[in-house]
Amino acid sequence: MKKILLLAGTALALAAGTMTASAQEKLKACWVYVGPIGDFGYSYQHDQGRLQVEKELGDKVETAYLENVSEGPDAERAIERFAREGCKIVFTTSFGFMDPTIKVAKKYPDVKFEHATGFKKADNVAIYNARFYEGRYVIGQIAAKESKAGLAGYIVSFPIPEVVMGINAFMLGAQSVNPDFKVKIVWVNTWFDPGKEADAAKALFDQGADIIVQHTDSTAPLQIAEERGLKGFGQSSDMIKFAPKAQMTSIVDDWGPYYVKRVQAMLDGTWSSTDTWEGMKEGAVVLPPFANMSDETKKLAEETYAKIKSGEFHPFTGPIFDQAGAEKYPAGAVVPDGDLLGMLWYVKGVDDKLPQ
């Protein structure tokens, strides 16, 4: 019995050995996700990016991923596992992975790391993010044009700069059309709970909003809009299938082009630690076809989309006033990236208080 076990063990070890050996030839790129790839939201979009890398770079690369990695104590182990298993480049896709990434990167100087949405860099740690606010400005304009009530409902997860920046961009867009436009905000304290998001959407519609905006991951709010014959915007992925009559557009995260570029740089040996913040121009933020709106609105949205894409217009261009009405940035001034990334104050017209 013992002998059989031993034999089996050796066979297993051998099998595993040959597997890793054949893997050595290819460049191994690895991803760590905070949610399940089946969330049809944030982690799903990152995984779509990974799949694009597989598709475009074909047999030159091998990829692997870990999903549902908690931002707490499990993150470091997950990242280090990849570094140990021969990954040459590791993408850590959530803010909570920042410190673990830096820590592991110090231990494995030969492995390259890329951390999304954080602010700590190192020689072998690059950081990247997408300018989602560009899309939010456009949907702000659409909302103000299309809303009969002059009021949008906005479902949000957590008060971090990313989210606050989005609210502000939305309001600036809306105010460029209708200076009196109003927004009502509900914090659901979760990125992902379809039921709760649906409840929040209903509450906001019941309070008179006729357009719903979300900075949470599920399709539930749009489905509520569809049911009630009202309008809204998707998040992370194109959700038109879920709300063919309600989705006016969506703010799609397309990480594919960036991932392909970075893995290609590894293949070429040109990788360097960079700080990338890409937007519509580079194809990181994509708005699916405008639908369910008047031609006039569509024209305006397309114009703005084109202008932001070409770099002709920056959504955060002064004059910008804070909630109290004080001028934060004078006319013509563009808010610097550093200020945007730490944005924790509302622009004029947002009727909400940020937790301090």
Add this chain to the structure above:
Amino acid sequence: MRIELVRRPEMSRTMMLVSPLIAVGLTVLFAAIVFALQGHDPLTGIFYFFIEPLMSSWSLEQLVIKATPLIIIGLGLSVCYLSNNWNIGAEGQLTIGAITGSILPILYPEFVSPIVAPLMILMAAAGGAAYGLVPAVLKTRFGTNEILTSLMLVYVSTLFLDWVVRGPWKSPQAFGFPITVDFNESAVLGSFPVGPLYLNASAFIALALVVVLAVVMRSTLKGFEIRVLGQSPRAGAFAGFSARRMTSFAFAFSGALAGVAGLMVVMTEIQKLQPVISPGYGFTAIIVAFLGRLNPIGILIAGLVIALSYLGGEAIQTSMQMSSKVATVLQGMLLFFVLACDTLILYRIRLVSTRSTQEQARA
């Protein structure tokens, strides 16, 4: 055909050792089937899930890191469950313990001294115990069922942590992100070499707790009191023990241990506070406590087994591109098998054909 249990005259010592092995065997078999169904080679899958995590010193260290909080919390919970107090809110006590334990390094970051770490642990124990006492007091004073209160307080505590790290304790250097300042060097726990492994101080604390609790439960009056009150509050009352005081003790004790476990996760791995500090340790520890048969040594082993299943789950994901859900299914089945096989310790299993029961009935 029916399955019938026949009680053994006494606990089977052989089965106490053999039943977990049978369970593991069944899990391996089940895993092989699942892997094959998923279109993977079953042998390779079994290797990565069960064996690979034990093959390098790195993964052994990770195993200990993952098991440590589970064991500490499981120990505390075992006292609760043995004394018939249903604390399922360890996750909340963990969270509050981590918060109170972090007061010093966050509010007084300049306070650097060797006494900081012990003070933090004491404060975490106090915080966890206090939070654990809430359901206990509600139970003893108002007769409120502790299953509900302890569970509801979990949600309250995690929301409170969320508020603390986004509001009053947010680091000014964090660009608005929800993290506190990094702990200073006297507020983190170091590692020590043990043979080829580097083990964190928290692992030694867990081990010490296992030994202490094993002794207390086996050979002290307190241990006797816990068991008697759990089995029969009436008998306990005749022996002069108070079930009410035991409820408070058990909740405070398990709360304190959960709080310490939470703080130690923070002191070793995260080294600051953030919205998420635990991947559900407080809930997983309930499984660990029962899997370990509410026995300190058993909990030690159970903690390591559960930790292995997590590491193995990651290994099959990264090495074989299997979904993380496969690992969750296997964890569930492993538990079912272990729990079911434990039946063999107290019972013999007899298969009875339906006809023979009918004949019995006729006779």
Add this chain to the structure above:
Amino acid sequence: MLEAIILTVITAATPLLLAAIGELVVERSGVLNLGVEGMMVMGAVAGFAITVSTGSPLLGIVAGLVAGLAVSLIFGFVTLTLVANQVASGLALTLFGLGLSGLLGEGFVGTPGIKLPSLSIPGLTDIPYVGRILFGQDILVYVSFALVLAVSWFLFRTRGGLVLRAVGDNHVSAHALGYKVIRVRYLAVMFGGACAGLGGAYLSIAYTPLWVENMTAGRGWIALALVVFSSWLPSRLVIGAYLFGAVTILQLHAQPLGLGVPSQFLSMLPYLATVVVLVAISGNRRATRFNTPACLGAPFVPDR
């Protein structure tokens, strides 16, 4: 406005009520099944899958029911036939259900679902204010109330209910009287599984017609807590589920009013409210103890 809020509360409370009424019966028979979350999420995935593949939400509901029942049998076998620990087995069931549902549902992510239609009775549904609340709900809402009534009637007005309670209160005596303790408990566990499956199906067919992993998001745990809240009385379960739902919805409505209270504290309210109300009503200790199944969680092996 009030009408709108009530409509939202009904949707939020129904899955909780469905899952909880099943668990109440399970616990009345003396079995503690902590696996409600796992059974619910299985119901959600099965309900969604069948609804989308057949186009019929009604078939989906049946599928959800069957799926919940099916996984509850694993729990039943392990805890009743093999007398394994119920608490740990229930948690194992939760893990198993979350994992298996994720695997089975992989192909359905990103597929829009079909919503269970609401009732529309010409004349009645159009009555102002109360029409939609009383006559414009989907079928599962009525089912949830019917189940509460049926369970209440069964437990306290029928012989079968008496047997079930006897088994839960003192399985040794019940066995001595000739009742089949294990069989009764199996039936209760299966009923609980079926109800949890219905609750899950409600999520993926009526509440939010979509499938994503872990979409139950902890509702199974709330359902469990509500059973305790009800002191094992079906009528109180309705109060518990609707109280929890109402506070959840009201805090969402309160937020845009700009109270200046951090949203985390508002989000705590449903949990705190449940605790506070339970403390307030558990003042009458004798009644509570009277209704608590005395054998809850205790394994039983018939002596032969």
